[in-house]
Amino acid sequence: MAIASGNGVKTAQSAGENEIVLSVRDVTVAIEDKLILDKLSLDIKRGEILGFVGASGAGKSVLLRTILGLMPKQSGTIKLFGLDVDKASEVERLRVDMRLGVLFQHGALFSALTVQENVQVPMREYLDLPKKLMDELAMLKVELVGLPPDAAQKFPSELSGGMIKRAALARALALDPDIVFLDEPTSGLDPISAAEFDELVVKLRDTMDLTVYMVTHDLDTLFTACDHVAVLGKKRVLVEGTIDDMLKSEEPWVKSYFRGKRARQLDLAARA
Numbered sequence: 034m035a036i037a038s039g040n041g042v043k044t045a046q047s048a049g050e051n052e053i054v055l056s057v058r059d060v061t062v063a064i065e066d067k068l069i070l071d072k073l074s075l076d077i078k079r080g081e082i083l084g085f086v087g088a089s090g091a092g093k094s095v096l097l098r099t100i101l102g103l104m105p106k107q108s109g110t111i112k113l114f115g116l117d118v119d120k121a122s123e124v125e126r127l128r129v130d131m132r133l134g135v136l137f138q139h140g141a142l143f144s145a146l147t148v149q150e151n152v153q154v155p156m157r158e159y160l161d162l163p164k165k166l167m168d169e170l171a172m173l174k175v176e177l178v179g180l181p182p183d184a185a186q187k188f189p190s191e192l193s194g195g196m197i198k199r200a201a202l203a204r205a206l207a208l209d210p211d212i213v214f215l216d217e218p219t220s221g222l223d224p225i226s227a228a229e230f231d232e233l234v235v236k237l238r239d240t241m242d243l244t245v246y247m248v249t250h251d252l253d254t255l256f257t258a259c260d261h262v263a264v265l266g267k268k269r270v271l272v273e274g275t276i277d278d279m280l281k282s283e284e285p286w287v288k289s290y291f292r293g294k295r296a297r298q299l300d301l302a303a304r305a
């Protein structure tokens with residue numbers, strides 16, 4: 034049963050504390066006859082920070098783009114906030130889209146726009162607000178992600194890598210989404226900036242009741258920020274669970290990834 038909510042469609046299921054925000058069932062995706070995902074299933078609950086890992090070329094970005102409706106699937110079901118996106122009307126789909134925030138790999142800010150204008154892109158796309166209000170809202174998002182106020186008038190080329198990621202996150206948060214999709218948000222950052230970014234994501238989850246779906250290769254992030262991990266392999270989710278579950282897994286790729294030398298050092302540091 035659909036019930037009205039502030040800016041979107043919520044289902045009766047969403048009232049429960051274990052609300053499944055995203056449900057992927059038996060999703061199959063092929064590109065030019067090459068099977069990339071084969072009956073893949075995955076759930077993410079409200080408030081969870083999911084780390085989605087897998088070897089390079091395994092299909093993490095393909096799944097992300099499929100979930101976002103940017104890529105077609107051959108079969109399977111994707112539900113966002115309980116709504117089957119294939120069965121949604123145009124208006125329902127629009128309302129769902131407004132509840133999603135996306136940070137694409139490498140930030141993907143518009144280089145000709147200032148940070149403030151970048152943050153306002155989703156507002157212009159989905160809302161009809163006076164300029165003054167959009168300026169105020171953009172400044173709030175800039176502050177929220179820990180950027181100094183003067184960063185708002187800067188262009189991406191004037192920002193450090195860490196600031197670009199924060200600006201991209203501010204844009205992803207422009208419409209106060211319920212779930213954000215982050216594609217390798219800490220790649221290319223130095224370890225200190227990466228750790229600060231991870232802390233920011235956890236803080237936003239805690240303060241904004243945000244759900245986070247994060248594609249990452251970053252072991253630090255997985256150990257410190259993610260409370261659930263899903264591993265993509267053999268075209269589906271091979272293993273999922275907590276970091277402790279990953280550390281216990283005997284699946285060869287998971288074992289070498291989470292119990293390799295680097296991972297062991299991080300595990301010891303995280304538990305110290």
Ligand SMILES: Nc1ncnc2c1ncn2[C@@H]1O[C@H](COP(=O)(O)OP(=O)(O)OP(=O)(O)O)[C@@H](O)[C@H]1O
Binds near residue numbers: 089090
């Ligand atoms: N537009 C496309 N056209 C053809 N093949 C594609 C396209 N996009 C992805 N692929 C193929 O799909 C497979 C999965 O790619 P994908 O980018 O999803 O991997 P990934 O797990 O995100 O890798 P990485 O960790 O390196 O980013 C690869 O074999 C890739 O070559």
